[in-house]
Amino acid sequence: MMVDDEPVMLEIVQVLLEEEGYRHFVSVDDSTRAIDQLVQSNPDILLLDLDMPEVDGFEVLSRVRKLEDYQYLPVIILTASENPVNKLRALELGATDFLSKPVDPSELALRIRNTLAAKAYQDQLTYYDNLTGLPNRKLFTSHLGKAIAQAQQDNRNLVLLEIGLDYFQNINETLGVQGGDRILRSVAERLLGVIRGNDIVGRSSLSLPIENTARTGGDEFSVALYGNDSVENASVVCNRLLAAIRNPFDLDGENVHLTASIGIAVYPDDGEEADALIKHAASAQDFAKKQGRDRFQFYSSEMEAHSRALIKMMADLKTALQEEQFELHYQPQIDVASGAITGMESLIRWIHPQDGLIPPLKFIPVAEEIGLISEIGEWVMHEACCSASEWNAAGYSDLRVSVNVSARQFADAKFKASVESALRSSGLDPRNLVLEITESMLVGDTDQLAVLLHDIRDLGVSFSLDDFGTGYSSLSYLKKFPIDELKIDRSFMLGVPANPDDNSLVRAIIAMAHSLGQQVVAEGVEEAAQMEYLGQHGCNTVQGYYYSKPLCATDFGDYLAARVEHPGARRSGT
């Protein structure tokens, strides 16, 4: 762009530059319009006359430098004056270079070429991510703003995808930063492959030629989709992006597995400005992560409400322990052969002062997420051991209590000590404590965990494998870990005895467990027919509504007393 009050000068320079191959020359002969024109045409370089009526070149230059986006725009001053004071003043205001009038054609061409080369280098550093070569957040946001203006003009939608790699920190930790960088480069290539390979995106980006993929944070990428059917297309594109990342990466012959979570926000429904869209796409991504990762999520106001509820729950959980809002309930476990109570599973309840009873499946995952599970688990362990110890002392000897333990608790270095402390302070015989763990924590790189479980078992405590049959197909871990008991998941019990497949599975699990020297507990037993079937096939223990729902400690005490008086009694459906 050139600003000069002499139209002839403008014409001469335009002709010279077009001969050199430069396109898009913007002439401004009225310097009062210089700034508006600059913002509108966003030039790569500004040629500026100093001596102009109304607004002179100094004034234009100082206004340009006050605009954030144009602080570093190359400005070449064209002047007939050789006055060193003028030059100095222009330099102070941020001029990049000078050219004397009349203009020498080859000098003009050379100066412009060098200045633009320097600008291109500077732009690369300022606006692009040097690892992947993609636009960075700054440039992407500026492109997004322009794309939004265009979409508004054309009365069209625009879709923003915020893509976050799941657990990328682990990759950096295991493969080192260099390995992580190589993976990031491959991710960028794959994303571009999907975006370019996509008809709609390809076609529409032709009509709106701005770069639409960016690396906008350490492990964050952004994509903008334009076009009439961009919204309908968003899920297709997301599925392809997710599949592209799920495909293992080859790092020197080693397979590296990675997944991503994508948040989607749509202009204008989810925001009319770049910042609002980015914020909403990011909270949709957050939601996708909380829903289990490796998925995409459209922004929605319900989601926002859900997130708000989650944030409230996180805050409320932090005070729930001090304010004694947790209760531990107990569900009896019955020996199938004798009908005697052998023990009870402890199940936590949260009685929220406003929201009432919140079931564990709702708040345990949140407590895990915010790192409160160890503290809560410690309370559960202590409470369960104390109750069991009291019931044992009251004459119901050898009652065993089962305590559910989250995978996260085992990662806590103090876990073993907290088991010992609960045993010591309650006086419970370690043989009467059973820790329930789940299959999912026993897969993968678990050598250390196996050592820890063996250590804890040496205290005299036993382990039960909860929800057995729902997790993993490989059973090799059954040999590696010290497991004393399998709990057949409730989902299998639903079909017993009507469904032959469920029956076969239940029989197979019982046979397998017994041949490994393990006991079998069936959970979720609700009917006499299920009891009968389990009895016939050698299941050791049952637990379920058929006998009793989980009861608070006082009710459980009453239940124990009643069963001793009337051993056959059940307390079902209450």
Ligand code: C2E
């Ligand atoms: P789980 O350990 O598999 O517990 C069994 C769940 O099945 C309990 O749900 C129990 O109330 C329910 N149940 C028992 N018998 C029947 C039946 O006959 N029919 C039906 N429909 N349901 C039955 P609850 O108490 O809501 O607990 C859900 C899960 O929350 C537990 O599954 C366990 O994974 C977790 N949990 C509970 N308490 C704790 C705790 O103190 N710590 C940890 N980490 N997790 C816990």
Ligand code: MG
């Ligand atoms: Mg359990």
Ligand code: MG
């Ligand atoms: Mg279970």
